[in-house]
Amino acid sequence: MVFKETIQFIQDKFNTKDFIPLHVPHFNGNERKYVLDTLDSTFVSSVGAYVDRGEAMMTEISQTKGAVAVVNGTAGLQVALQLVGVKPGEEVLTQALTFVATTNAIQYNGAQPIFLDVDYDTMGLSPKSVLDFLEEFGERRDKGTFNKKSGKRIAACLPMHTFGFPVHLEELLAVCKDWNIPIVEDAAESLGSSYKGKPTGSFGKVGVFSFNGNKIVTSGGGGMIVTNDEKLGKLGKHLTTTAKIPHAFEYFHDQTGYNFRMPNLNAALLCAQLEQLRSFLENKRKLAGDYAEFFENQGITFRKELENTKANYWLMCVEMENLEHRNSFLEVTNGSKVMTRPIWQLMFRLPMYAHCQRDAQTNAEFLEQRIVNIPSSAI
Template sequence: MTAPVGFNVESVLKAIQQVVGLSSKENPINLHEPDFSGTQAWAYVRDCLDTGWVSTAGSWVSRFEQELCAFTGAKHAVAVSNGTVALRLALHLAGVRQGDEVLLPPLSFVATANAVAHLGAIPHFVDVEESAFGLCPFALSSRLEAIAERREDFLFNKETGRRIAAVLPVHVFGNPAKVDLLRSVADAWGLPVVEDAAEALASWRAGTHCGLFGLVGTLSFNGNKLITTGGGGALITDDAEIAKCARHLSTTAKQPHPWEFYHDAVGWNDRLPNLNAALGVAQLEDLDRRLQSKRLLAKCYEDALSGLKGVELTKEPTECRSNHWLMSLRFTADDPLIAQAQREELLKSAHSTGILLRPIWSPLHRLPMYETCSAGSLVVAENQALRLLNLPSSPQIMDGWAA
């Protein structure tokens, strides 16, 4: 197997180095690093320590939720300890129960499928669309036409006999999925949409923030996200009852009382601590600057990689504004195995110089715990999984340009 004439790994690596600057194994450039410089993070965390409000109660939690609402346009936000529990809780609130199936794409971080499995439900994989790697509306419609049947008020998979409970789109790398079309398909079949917007804070489609197209959406504030609270996640929704239930169940389903401990349901201890929320508020105040740096970084990559054969920078979807969380290089060889070999060559060269590129995740349906799950044709996901590589995407890379 030989690479097409014109592809040159040294040229691609040089273009990346032109953007990210000097690196070495001792001083690597990571994929996406946290940054608290220029924020009030120290002051806000110190306030938690000085007042003693360090756990799940405290003013910074409420302020963080309010500021998430103000930024995204959501009517309600509920902050929790991480993105995975946010998604598990969101699916539970949408009615997903043990033995149900949830329709989701195979190109996502493992937490998307794990949140389904944590409820005792089963992932059901549907193919992605090629441009932004989100769940494909046409594949979803075709899959439902092939396997779904209605029995009274519920939808069932006639091949497995299990109830189909929800549709779970993912906004991959911060690029908005075609969630408006997905919502139309889901509505036609009477299925709720729960959005995994873990990577998509500050990403919009047609003026609506990701996570607000369906019944409920979830965000993540893990250490590698656009803003981080160490761990942390949130549910965002316009549904007051969903928000009320989320807040209650994530606080051990305890009924408010000055001293009595009375719990009226099986809940979880999921709420975000005040310390973490303070970090989040400090970075939300800096979010516009970070987004501007991200857009500049994307333009620098576009310029540096322009004209190189065999690779392309994936583009922002039309009618969307992406947060550019992770910028992605796609290898364009006709044969996906050649593209995979080229990707491996670049990975080895870049890592030897301390530039820590990363391939896309292993497709979820290839993981041992999910390989027996139901799935439609996944030809696009299989093809793209061999081609994609994430570039260093920290907004502070642009600080080196200004220095």
């Protein structure tokens, strides 16, 4: 099958016949000014005015009470799970249709993921799948909810907002509240997305964003933990700065901490990028609208935001008819220097997670064979 019209449309949108990547950053604001300012100040490491400013900006953007800048989103997830009480030997409910960082963060804590199916419409963790699992395997005890099959405590639920499309948060929150399981939102891909008018990342006990080079806003490498629990926010900052007790000259660390603090140099870049978030979102929504109109005429499903949600359209995607159709699309587009990419392989297909408990994964496997990302840079 030939996809000449799609290739031509994308080349016209990005105004080039050269290689078109999936997503690139745009530096059209104060990036150079702020980075040079950090060099002049000599505060380029983990202490500096831009770290504080970036945290304040993210607190406002996420509509939370506190933010902690970290070196990357994965480190943020690792610490966020600790903040809600995840301990070695426990379990975390999550989705298999995700980037590996979601699952790695669980394992870094010595815990184990339980893979539950996603919803077809959001591509994110399904509240019904969580409820069905808990009704079959969950057991309420004085110390929390336990898995009757493994005997281990289910310490948290970790949904991921796939490509910036919010999961069904209201339903998921209700299920987890009933079973006394805290939610950590993996909002790495959803900066600027919202659910019923409220930003993603602000619904769970803790939320985590990523500012990797391919994200909608970048600090080169970096992430942010956000929370409405001020006590957890302070603990998060403490843990990510080697758990050092503040003192003018003495070094005393009261527990095992991490050197996960975002450098001021990266924070300077972040602040300049966050200043442009609104324009990035507007440009991406315009591109998404153009894609939606084009693919409708091609008979290909372009994934759009659901009612009562607002997606940031970080990575835009199409749904192909089947695996063969998907593979043909990937070969033709990439062969024409238009980068496209299949959605991730399901986590239980990876050797380190093949043993983990999971449900039928009906929607996840359906989507795995059909979803393809297309060039999504703000233009």
